[in-house]
Amino acid sequence: MAGPLLPVEEALARVLDGVAPMPAEQVPLDEAWQRTLADDVIATRDQPPFDASAMDGYAVRGDDVDQKTPRLSVIGTAQAGHAFRDTLGPGQAVRIFTGAPLPDGADTVVIQENTRREGDAVVLTEPGQRGRHVRRRGLDFRAGDVLIPAGVRLNARHIGLAAAANHGMLAVRRRPRIAILSTGDELVPPGGNPRADQIISSNDRALAAFARAMGAEPIDLGIAGDSLQALDEAIGRGLHADVLVTIGGASVGERDLVQQALTARGLALDFWRIAMRPGKPLMFGRLPSTRVLGLPGNPVSALVCARIFLRPLIAALLGRPHRDELEMLPLAKSLPENDQRQDYLRARFVHRPDGSLAVEPFSLQDSSLQQSFAAADCLVIRRPFAPAAPAGSLAEILRLDF
Structure with a gap:
């Protein structure tokens, strides 16, 4: 007996159980974009490192600008990178x-628009204000400040901040290696010449792009035919990866041989059926040092399962927060009551x-329909046995941002 279907939350907890972040590695700042910090970025100096002028004008003493229309002697010039060395x-x-x-x-700068130059003197045409137009030392940050905490995925603004801190x-986390194996005699790579009884392999390309978007390094193991020998050879090439993702062939059909091939390699199978739609035949287990995630072969099922399970697994391997913050939006149309499986409905955003x-779920939710998936903005989550939901009621959503 196959036993009851495993709830999504329990399945996710098992996938994430015992995950430790990847080791750290040092990379040049120019190569750190989109990498995940392993250590806090600490300021090594004050920024700015001195009291600096925020405008073009004249540096003066506050005591000299309180009076109306003062006339001051200009004794020198200060430019960026070229300080005036004497005392005012x-x-x-x-x-x-x-x-x-x-x-x-x-202690003050008077902007040039409020002055009139007369030879070696400057006349203030508007009264100055003590302390104006000066950026004080350490205004942005001080030496020792934590500027970017560990676990952050670095964007362009972070790179600029780290550079300013010298x-x-x-130190960033090594990218998790995600080995991707497509299975099935019916598959041929894109750009080839499929027979009338073959289809184009798209899941592997989509999952490789997904892995990159999540900060991982995809490894293409190619397409393995429906034989134990072909599967064993391909699986062997993926055993050095941190995660082995198989696509298709993990169900109960006579030619669904992936479980057999993995078991022969020593797989400790954890589960292979979960209470979700699409994605019921999801498999998870462990080889000695590699987590194995067996995704369904239908394109939408594979990517939805990647969104629910592979994304948080990669995040955990990178030391990032990996729990989704669900959003709530009103439904643009009503939905019927749900059964025992948790639904993830492709949907788009609309304006009332x-x-x-x-949010408006698409009418057709077949797990083979990639065109509507590409047009979707989010997934509407329908919990097991959820009652009918009228238009206007709030629904939980997960954004599709990959």
Whole structure:
């Protein structure tokens, strides 16, 4: 007997059980984009490292700009990268440009629009305000501040911040290696010449792109035919990976041989049937150092299962938060009551007459329909035995952002 179907949450907990983050590696800052931090990024200096002018104008003493229309002697110039080295005294000013260090003795910058130059003197045409237009040392951050916490996936803004803190190298998690194996005599690669009884293999390409989007390194094991020898050879090539993903052939048909081939390699099977739709014949187990995730062969089932199970597994391997924050949106149309399987309905965002956002599940939900999946914005989650949901009621959604 196959036994009862495993609930999605329990299946996910088993997939994630005992997952440890990948080891850290040092990479140059220019190669750290989209990598996941292994250690906090700590500021090595103050930013700015000195009191700096925020505008072009004149560096002055606050005591000298309180009076109406003061006339000050200009004793020098300060530019970015070229500080004025002397000390500013009473009745004096220094011509200063944006980003230049404020001279000793100065505490204020008067913008050039509020001045009139008269030879070696400058006349303030508008009263100045003590402390204006100065970026104080450490305004952005101080040495020792945690600028980016470990576990963050680095974007362009993070890269700029790390560079400003004088980091040329960063510690990031090694990318998890995800070996992807398609199975079935009916499959041929894209761009080939399929026979009339064959179809194009698309799941492997989609899953490779998915793995990259999640921060992993996909490894293409190709397409294995429906024989134990072909499957064994392909599985052997994937045993160095952190996760082996098989596509198709994991059900109970006479030619569904993937479980047999994996078992012969020593697979400790955990489960292979879960209470979800699409994706009921999902398999999970472990070889000595490799997690094995057997995805259904239908294209939508494979990618939905990847969204629910492979995505959090990759996140956990990278030391990132891996629990989804579900959103709630009103339904644009009613849905019938659900059975014992948790549904993931492909849906799109629509705007209601008042301009607010709603979600509309597609009418056809067959797990082979890739065109509607490509057009979908999200998955609407229908819990087991959920009652009928009228239009306008709130639904749980997962965004499709890959």
